[in-house]
Amino acid sequence: MTDPTAPGPLAATAALMADPARARMLAAMMGGEALTAGELARIAGVVPATASGHLARLAEGGLIVVHAQGRHRYHRLASEEVAAVIETLGGLAARIAPLRPWKHGDAARQSRLCWNHLAGRLGVALHQRLTGEGWLTPVSGGWTASAEGRTRLAATGVDLDQAMKAARFACDCMDWSERRPHLAGGLGKEIASAWLTRGWLRRLPGAGDADVLARRRIAVTPDGARGLREGLGLDAA
Amino acid sequence: MTDPTAPGPLAATAALMADPARARMLAAMMGGEALTAGELARIAGVVPATASGHLARLAEGGLIVVHAQGRHRYHRLASEEVAAVIETLGGLAARIAPLRPWKHGDAARQSRLCWNHLAGRLGVALHQRLTGEGWLTPVSGGWTASAEGRTRLAATGVDLDQAMKAARFACDCMDWSERRPHLAGGLGKEIASAWLTRGWLRRLPGAGDADVLARRRIAVTPDGARGLREGLGLDAA
DNA sequence: ACCCTGCTTCGCCCTGCCCCGAAGCATCGC
DNA sequence: GCGATGCTTCGGGGCAGGGCGAAGCAGGGT
Structure with a gap:
């Protein structure tokens, strides 16, 4: 023993x-x-x-x-898995904490990055849009994309083939602020990085308010808002 | 500040x-x-x-x-969410730990309970069977069951209506030993409790080997093996 | 060659907290 | 009633480990 x-x-x-x-x-x-x-x-x-x-x-x-x-x-x-644990634990902590020096009412729900993919309002909205239209459907251990989903995503600059290649089993990461899944895994990473380099998203300086939000805030640029509306029918409010 | x-x-x-x-x-x-x-x-x-x-x-x-x-x-x-955090963290810890007083090779993959639903080999196999046959399909924030899935599950003693009623957003919990999702939420709970009371599953004494496995081990009884094979076509090895 | 910057290792102090034994309350059985 | 059991609170001892400053060791710029 x-x-x-x-x-x-x-x-x-x-x-x-x-x-x-x-x-x-x-x-x-x-x-x-x-x-x-x-x-x-x-x-x-x-x-x-x-x-x-x-x-x-x-x-x-x-x-x-x-x-x-x-x-x-x-x-x-070290890995997406580590990020998922921190995200989950942070969510539990934020909801549990009766001592509240950390207002998680509004600021926390903002769009943000979760390791390398989108989370918060935007992440969840994206996930719902893609699966809701049938452009993306979960299968055991990954995703399949419909033809329409494929062209739609390609139009936004997302290289789906490369994403799928790396898309070792894309858990949808649970979003603690919205209580709905958002898109993680290889596909989530590809989407986030494509839109960041394309200038559709930008990082916000994000002050120094530590813990759950430090250096994670992002915003949709005017370009991005237009592109998401036209390409995916997604209203990035 | x-x-x-x-x-x-x-x-x-x-x-x-x-x-x-x-x-x-x-x-x-x-x-x-x-x-x-x-x-x-x-x-x-x-x-x-x-x-x-x-x-x-x-x-x-x-x-x-x-x-x-x-x-x-x-x-x-306190909640399923707490259980999910512990499960996830335990999984990460088990895979990370280079110091290994805790062999997670085999014993850890055994069928077990995760808070109130099935995990390990059996939990994952069940999840794959139910979704693979189209008996259960994930929709945003929950599940829908096909007619066949409904009757099949009812035959195993699972009250689907009650499960669905309580099935506030059934994340599939990520199974750390199998690296695939298993069935959580209200439905997972209903299934586990139904099969436990029916005598298809029983708790194993589980020694005192602490941490990730303490008091969580379960086994499929001969009755259960037969029932799962006949009812769901699931081979509970 | 020189210095400057970024980071690490070392030694020390000190707080936090994990543990236990003893004592204090509840609840149950007789 | 009485004692036994289950659990809690209290006080004290001890150890882990987090914090800093000083010193040491790279790599880079000039």
């Missing part, structure tokens, strides 16, 4: 997220960008030395991966 | 799961039963006084609810 006093994997992994500074770092990385240790230190509100220790633990725990480049070290979440 | 040193809801909630004793308690409650403080103390491997403190914190944090009855106090998970 194993040591009964051992933490166990669940507690060990939870402990990695249980520190305020580390939680802020993880929340910041939910924007999908790779951030340097210095940036993360500032975000977390600790001195670089402390941040370095935290990042080492997160990396050793497998929650983040580090990419050294020159004298910078870039940190990002 | 709020106090920048405040833990934040994410860290606070994660901290509740970050203690070994509390994690063991939560894992035990994943079996769906309401457990007394004494049982949980024994499971967690701590003295009743310590367990009482932990349970108070879990309750105050909204992860569990307490139901006093006579001189016993029964504790269970």
Whole structure:
């Protein structure tokens, strides 16, 4: 039998997220960008030395991966699965917290990124539109696109073939603010990155209000609003 | 602006799961039963006084609810959402943990309960069978059942109407051991409870091997194997 | 070559909290 | 009534670990 006093994997992994500074770092990385240790230190509100220790633990725990480049070290979440856990846990926390220094009434429902795909109002609306019209239908372990869905998405700059190739089993990620699924997986990533590079979406500076929203806010540009309306019949209010 | 040193809801909630004793308690409650403080103390491997403190914190944090009855106090998970978070986090932890006192190779994939519905091999197989035959199709925020699916399920003792009534948005819960969705929500609950009372499934004592599997193991009885084969064409190996 | 910047390692302090034993309340059985 | 059981609150001890400053080690610019 194993040591009964051992933490166990669940507690060990939870402990990695249980520190305020580390939680802020993880929340910041939910924007999908790779951030340097210095940036993360500032975000977390600790001195670089402390941040370095935290990042080492997160990396050793497998929650983040580090990419050294020159004298910078870039940190990002290790996988979509890690992002999903943080998203889910953050949603539960936000709904549970009776102590409410964090108004999750309105700001939290805004459109945002969840690791590398769209979440919030926009993410959910997109998911409903695509599945509601039958352009996309879930099958066990992935998606199939109708011919119309394929051309519609292509018109918005989404390379469906490449997305499908990478679309290892596209869970629809549960959106905690809207309580409906949004589009994750390879397809979600492809859509978000296509629209970001096309200038239909842009990142908002997003202040420093930590935790669930740090560095994750996005907005639809006028171009994007027009494109989504014409291409998908989606009203991005 | 709020106090920048405040833990934040994410860290606070994660901290509740970050203690070994509390994690063991939560894992035990994943079996769906309401457990007394004494049982949980024994499971967690701590003295009743310590367990009482932990349970108070879990309750105050909204992860569990307490139901006093006579001189016993029964504790269970507060919601399906809490269960989903624990399941997801446990899955991530099990796959990440490079330190492996916890073999998650085989035992973890066994059929088990996830809060109040089926998970593991059986849960995933069931989900695939029901959706694969078109008996159940996901629609935005729930399910619809075909006529054939309705009669098939009714034949196994599942009251579909009642299930649907309670089937507030049946996310398919992601199964971490099989990496495929299984059936959660009101329908998943109804199926599991129907088959448990009918004697098609039974709980396994489940040793005390804590964390992800404590008190969650189930097995298909000979009766159940026959019923599932005849009723649903499902081979419960 | 020089310095500057970004990051890490080290040593120390100190808070938080996990644990237990003892005592205090409830509830049930007799 | 009485004692037994289940659980809680209280006080004290001990350890993990989070925080910082100082020093060390890269990589880059000039």
